[in-house]
Amino acid sequence: MKSILVSSICIFIFGSFSRVLLFAGLAAELAYLGMRGLSVGRLPLLGPHDTLVFFSASIALMALATSFSPALGKRGWFTFVSGLAAGLFALFALMFPASGMPLPQILDTLWFEAHVVLAFFAYALFAVGALLCAGFIGGRDRALLDLQFKAALAGWSFFSASMVSGGIWGYYAWGTYWLWTPKELWTSILWLFYALFLHLRLKGARWDALSAWLGIAGFVVMLFTYLGVSMLMKSSHSF
Amino acid sequence: MKRLWNALISLELGLWLLALLCAAMAAGSFQLKGEYAAAINFMPLFAWLAEVPAAHSWWLWLTVALLALLAVHTLLCSAETLRLRRGRAGLMPLLAPQLVHAGFLLIVTAHLVSALGASVQQFEVSEGSLLRLPDGRPFAVAAIAANVSPMGMPIGFSGELAIDPRDPAQRVVISPNHPWFSGGYGVYIKQAEMYPYPRALLEIHREPGAGMALAGAILFTIGNVMVLRLRSKRDGVARPGVNEAESEETVT
Numbered sequence: 001m002k003s004i005l006v007s008s009i010c011i012f013i014f015g016s017f018s019r020v021l022l023f024a025g026l027a028a029e030l031a032y033l034g035m036r037g038l039s040v041g042r043l044p045l046l047g048p049h050d051t052l053v054f055f056s057a058s059i060a061l062m063a064l065a066t067s068f069s070p071a072l073g074k075r076g077w078f079t080f081v082s083g084l085a086a087g088l089f090a091l092f093a094l095m096f097p098a099s100g101m102p103l104p105q106i107l108d109t110l111w112f113e114a115h116v117v118l119a120f121f122a123y124a125l126f127a128v129g130a131l132l133c134a135g136f137i138g139g140r141d142r143a144l145l146d147l148q149f150k151a152a153l154a155g156w157s158f159f160s161a162s163m164v165s166g167g168i169w170g171y172y173a174w175g176t177y178w179l180w181t182p183k184e185l186w187t188s189i190l191w192l193f194y195a196l197f198l199h200l201r202l203k204g205a206r207w208d209a210l211s212a213w214l215g216i217a218g219f220v221v222m223l224f225t226y227l228g229v230s231m232l233m234k235s236s237h238s239f
Numbered sequence: 240m241k242r243l244w245n246a247l248i249s250l251e252l253g254l255w256l257l258a259l260l261c262a263a264m265a266a267g268s269f270q271l272k273g274e275y276a277a278a279i280n281f282m283p284l285f286a287w288l289a290e291v292p293a294a295h296s297w298w299l300w301l302t303v304a305l306l307a308l309l310a311v312h313t314l315l316c317s318a319e320t321l322r323l324r325r326g327r328a329g330l331m332p333l334l335a336p337q338l339v340h341a342g343f344l345l346i347v348t349a350h351l352v353s354a355l356g357a358s359v360q361q362f363e364v365s366e367g368s369l370l371r372l373p374d375g376r377p378f379a380v381a382a383i384a385a386n387v388s389p390m391g392m393p394i395g396f397s398g399e400l401a402i403d404p405r406d407p408a409q410r411v412v413i414s415p416n417h418p419w420f421s422g423g424y425g426v427y428i429k430q431a432e433m434y435p436y437p438r439a440l441l442e443i444h445r446e447p448g449a450g451m452a453l454a455g456a457i458l459f460t461i462g463n464v465m466v467l468r469l470r471s472k473r474d475g476v477a478r479p480g481v482n483e484a485e486s487e488e489t490v491t
Contacts, residue, residue, distance in 0.1 A: 102388065105395040105415040153470055157463050164456040172416045175359065175427050175444030177452050178350065180279045182268040189261045189268075196257035202250055234272065 001039070002094070004032040005053065009090045012060065016083020017076045019067055025083060026060040029090065033057060042103045045116045048230070052093035054116075055226070058124035060086040066128050066151060071143035081131050111169035118162035125155030126194070126222045133215030136208070145208055148215055149201055156194045163191065182233040186225040193221050247312060248319050256309045263305060267298035284354035310347050313340045335465035342459025349448030349455060356447040361429075365438045372424050372443060378402045381410060383437040396431035398439050423447070 008028035015021030033053060036044040044050040063082030072078050132148035135141070166187075167177035178184065197214050200207055246252060271279070275295050279287050288296055288303075317340045324333055362370055368380045382399040397414035401407050402421070411419045419426045424445050431439040 102394055109416045150470065153467065157467055160459065160463055164460060167452065167456065169416075171446065171449055172418065175418065175425050175442055176280070176353075176357065176446050177449055178353070180271060180276070180284075182271060185264045185268040185271070189264050192257050192261050192264075196254055196261070199250065199253060199257070229268075233268065 001032065001035050004028055004035070005090060005094070008032065009087045009094075012056075012083040012087030012090065016087070017080045019064065019079050022060060022064055022067070022079045022083045025086065026057060026064060029053065029057045029060065029086075036098065040100055040102075043113050043117075045113065046101070046103070046107070047096065047099035048227075049093050049096040049098045051116070051120070051226075052089050052096070055120050055123060056086045056090035056093065058120045059089065059127050062121070062124040062128045062151070063131075066132075066147065069147050071147040075135075078131065078135065081134075082128060085127060085131065106173050109169060109172070111165050111172065115162050115166040115169055118158045118165060122155045122157075122159035122162060123222050123226060125151045125158065126218055129155065130216045130219035133212040136212045137216075142205070142208065145212060148212075149198070152194060152197060152215065152218070156191070156198060159191060159194070163187065183225075183229050186221075186229050190218075190221050190225045193218055244315075248315050253309070253312055253316065256305055256312060260302060260305045260309065263298050263301040267302065270295060270298055281359050283357050284350075306347060310344055313344060317341070331465055332469055335462050335469055338458055338462025339466060340462075342455045342457070342462055345455025345458060346452050349450075349452035351448070352451060353446055353448035356445065358445045360443045362441045362443070363438060364441050365436060370441070370443075372422065372426075373445065374422055374424070376422065377404050378426075379404070380439070380441070383431050383433075383439045385431050385433045385437075396428065396439070398428045398431065398441070400426065418444075 005028075008025045011021055011025035011028060016025065033044055033050075036050065036053075045054060059082060063079060063086070066072070067079050067082075129148045129151040132144045132151065136144040136148065170179065171177045193214075197211070197218055200211055200214065275287075275291050278291075282290075284299075288299060293300070317337045321333065321337060358373065360373070362368070364370065364380045364383075366380055366383055369377060370380070371377050379401040380398060381401045384397050384399075385393055386395040386397075388394045395414065397412055399410055399412050400419060401410055402419070403409040413419050413426060413428045415428065418428075424443055427442045427444060429440045429442055431437070
């Protein structure tokens with residue numbers, strides 16, 4: 001089964017200059033996730049291996065959707081760097097064993113699945129936005145920043161919905177919609193950071209450069225929220 | 240007075256408050272460890288703040304103060320926007336961001352209500368244990384069950400509660416994600432073991448801000464969907480330029 005994931009990584013890393021190949025890599029990765037789901041009898045969203053593969057697939061999916069924007073025209077670099085990012089995260093997933101454990105009872109609810117899926121769609125949009133920001137910094141094309149704003153707004157909306165579903169799940173699972181743990185704190189930091197970012201746009205074009213750098217910083221905050229807290233900090237709420 | 244008002248509704252103030260909140264919470268995430276971290280989720284937040292030395296809780300004091308300022312700022316910005324743009328903007332463009340703000344304010348208020356009145360009690364119980372909700376109503380633990388996989392691994396557990404002493408037939412089954420709610424309290428089963436005898440860890444929670452937080456979340460989501468719809472229609476046309484931005488700086 002891992003050979004399907006490896007082939008999707010190869011397609012992402014070496015073939016994503018073409019949108020068709022980016023789509024092929026995504027299809028292979030989704031096939032891998034589908035087979036994982038069938039083998040464990042649940043959505044494969046537990047543990048670093050599965051979540052990194054899901055994150056990688058989400059980046060490819062969001063990049064593919066974004067690549068149809070007229071603002072990107074025929075620029076192949078975008079699908080290439082997006083595919084490269086998706087490939088690198090999938091490669092990272094290979095460093096972790098695929099968990100075959102049954103779903104703990106506390107996670108056996110649609111609220112948990114919605115919480116995780118929405119969070120990764122948001123993370124993927126933040127990643128795509130950071131790539132667009134890098135493109136803006138390199139070429140000063142304002143259309144890229146406009147597109148990045150839409151990606152960040154959509155990502156922030158997904159992330160807000162993820163926090164809402166997580167709060168409802170927490171209330172049924174633990175008796176509270178909020179726990180003071182490093183993960184919750186960093187989740188709030190990420191949400192507040194993108195709220196700041198979206199409001200900064202109201203300052204106008206003079207702030208474009210700062211806005212672009214913040215779009216890249218947001219990706220770093222997102223990575224720390226997702227991976228850093230789980231790997232470096234002690235929190236009851238991790239992968 | 241006018242200068243103070245302008246400062247309170249300025250975009251700069253909102254941006255600074257958001258940035259400082261991020262910094263305070265980031266500092267807190269590294270401070271939150273040890274016995275104080277273990278206690279924070281088992282008592283009302285303000286009781287925790289009153290008991291814990293400032294050296295460990297300064298970041299939370301700062302976070303609460305900044306959140307309070309941000310809430311006031313958000314409220315004033317929304318009020319000013321409604322005052323200035325009423326009749327000039329369409330209903331949806333006028334209301335959508337304000338619904339997002341209102342949802343945010345409700346959620347912050349819900350946290351405040353919970354910070355004052357939330358409670359949690361833990362009980363280790365066995366079959367036949369009699370407990371009381373904090374309002375005095377009794378209930379009993381009728382049965383504790385654990386599900387084991389064919390390989391012998393524990394895969395789940397549940398408890399059966401007799402919720403009316405006058406009518407022993409009135410029972411509810413609780414399991415993870417399926418608590419029993421009654422009179423503003425929730426009874427949760429957190430762990431169960433069958434050996435050497437069936438016993439379980441129950442928690443009784445009171446979360447007075449939960450309903451308000453849900454209302455805020457619904458309002459926020461409606462506003463957010465409306466904003467997304469408006470933005471997709473505008474398709475980048477309305478991005479403020481250098482001069483346009485000045486007029487938008489004070490209100491959002």
